[in-house]
Amino acid sequence: MARDAGSIAGIQKLRFGPFAIRAGDGNRLIAADGRSLIDFSASWGAASLGHGHPALVEAVQRTLGAMPGASILSTVNEPAVSLAEKLLELTPGQGERRVWFGHSGSDANETIIRAVEAATGRKRVIAFVGAYHGGTTLSMSVSGHTAQAHATPRPGLFLLPYPNPYRPHFPGAVGEATLAHLDYLLATVCPAHDTAAILIEAIQSDGGLLVPPPGFLAAVADRARRHGILVVCDEVKVGLGRTGMMHAFAAEGVEPDLISFGKGLGGGLPLSAVVGPADILDRQTAFAMQTLCGNPVSCAAGNAVLETIAKEGLVDNAAQRGGEIMTGLRRLAERHPQIGDIRGRGLAIGVELVADRTSREPASRFCQKVVYRCFELGLLLFYVGLRSNVLELTPPMTLTAREVEKGLDILDRAIGDVATGRVPDAAIAAYAGW
Numbered sequence: 001m002a003r004d005a006g007s008i009a010g011i012q013k014l015r016f017g018p019f020a021i022r023a024g025d026g027n028r029l030i031a032a033d034g035r036s037l038i039d040f041s042a043s044w045g046a047a048s049l050g051h052g053h054p055a056l057v058e059a060v061q062r063t064l065g066a067m068p069g070a071s072i073l074s075t076v077n078e079p080a081v082s083l084a085e086k087l088l089e090l091t092p093g094q095g096e097r098r099v100w101f102g103h104s105g106s107d108a109n110e111t112i113i114r115a116v117e118a119a120t121g122r123k124r125v126i127a128f129v130g131a132y133h134g135g136t137t138l139s140m141s142v143s144g145h146t147a148q149a150h151a152t153p154r155p156g157l158f159l160l161p162y163p164n165p166y167r168p169h170f171p172g173a174v175g176e177a178t179l180a181h182l183d184y185l186l187a188t189v190c191p192a193h194d195t196a197a198i199l200i201e202a203i204q205s206d207g208g209l210l211v212p213p214p215g216f217l218a219a220v221a222d223r224a225r226r227h228g229i230l231v232v233c234d235e236v237k238v239g240l241g242r243t244g245m246m247h248a249f250a251a252e253g254v255e256p257d258l259i260s261f262g263k264g265l266g267g268g269l270p271l272s273a274v275v276g277p278a279d280i281l282d283r284q285t286a287f288a289m290q291t292l293c294g295n296p297v298s299c300a301a302g303n304a305v306l307e308t309i310a311k312e313g314l315v316d317n318a319a320q321r322g323g324e325i326m327t328g329l330r331r332l333a334e335r336h337p338q339i340g341d342i343r344g345r346g347l348a349i350g351v352e353l354v355a356d357r358t359s360r361e362p363a364s365r366f367c368q369k370v371v372y373r374c375f376e377l378g379l380l381l382f383y384v385g386l387r388s389n390v391l392e393l394t395p396p397m398t399l400t401a402r403e404v405e406k407g408l409d410i411l412d413r414a415i416g417d418v419a420t421g422r423v424p425d426a427a428i429a430a431y432a433g434w
């Protein structure tokens with residue numbers, strides 16, 4: 001029995017194997033048995049600067065040593081205000097805007113939904129099948145991931161299929177039928193005048209790292225504008241440089257009304273933010289509070305992350321390393337017929353595994369075994385997708401070319417080993433994954 005089985009609640013676990021970590025070191029993690037692992041997950045994208053980056057350590061230690069309170073609710077603190085100013089500067093948007101701080105992608109998305117409903121008086125929200133927007137009641141209720149099928153959708157929620165170029169839902173041009181369905185909903189049961197917001201990811205991350213066809217995001221935003229519906233972009237996993245652009249939505253020149261940030265913003269510390277119009281986020285005091293919102297240590301981490309991204313050119317690094325990974329993966333695909341599709345931008349990459357390339361039958365168990373074997377061989381990564389068959393590569397943005405090479409070598413070996421039956425079913429039987 002793993003040691004945590006008797007102490008840590010199973011309802012917060014998403015385990016793919018008996019993976020235990022003792023420490024972190026740059027873009028590597030040290031396993032409990034002392035092995036050094038290349039980190040191709042960054043804890044689902046949160047450890048944007050890797051582990052123990054000196055700038056992050058210095059900022060956190062300095063702030064913690066003389067902590068100016070713990071909260072922004074009733075007193076102002078400098079790290080929170082300077083982080084808010086930085087976020088306003090680096091996000092596009094019109095007019096007066098404000099920043100709300102939270103601890104997780106979930107609370108950021110939850111706050112957005114509550115705030116836009118209150119501000120607009122409109123009750124409908126449109127989101128996408130496959131989207132994971134959070135694990136709190138309301139953020140789950142506007143999500144469309146199969147892992148959350150146990151949760152009750154929010155009344156007034158309409159879900160559209162997210163366009164999937166590899167597995168199109170509808171015949172014809174990918175995305176067109178979804179846009180037509182959006183028009184149909186707005187003209188019928190989801191009347192535009194009662195629709196507060198469309199909540200969308202520029203790359204749908206937990207749904208399988210889906211990159212929509214060119215023009216789709218812009219077309220959704222155009223429709224929203226035409227109807228006075230707010231465009232909300234969830235940048236929690238793919239934002240702040242990871243895609244090789246500061247914002248994932250920038251790929252289509254979209255200017256969202258509201259944006260949620262999380263994960264990589266805190267570099268691994270609990271921190272999220274919402275950027276949006278002042279008339280929505282200033283509308284009422286004491287409306288969306290948690291005691292530790294604007295925590296100065298978390299905000300100091302956020303400042304260090306944004307400063308380091310700029311100072312070390314990490315947006316460019318994400319683009320370059322991502323390009324190298326894509327090239328390497330295409331080479332692996334020549335050897336491994338289980339690789340059905342490779343997609344993504346920068347360091348937000350998905351590798352869809354299939355039983356055969358013609359039927360495209362999802363290779364879910366195979367995928368779980370690859371993750372398991374990678375861990376054994378020295379690479380940490382996980383998988384996503386509604387069929388649990390998409391390897392997710394979201395390494396720290398500090399990843400080096402050498403680590404790219406090493407990580408891909410291990411992935412190559414792991415796929416080969418699983419294909420030749422080196423990972424028995426029993427090895428992964430105890431781990432449900434998702």
Ligand SMILES: Cc1ncc(COP(=O)(O)O)c(C=O)c1O
Pocket residue numbers: 044103104105106107109132133134135201205206234235236237238262263
């Ligand atoms: C796109 C997206 N939004 C929101 C969330 C929720 O973030 P958190 O788990 O930090 O609450 C996630 C988490 O996986 C996510 O991927």
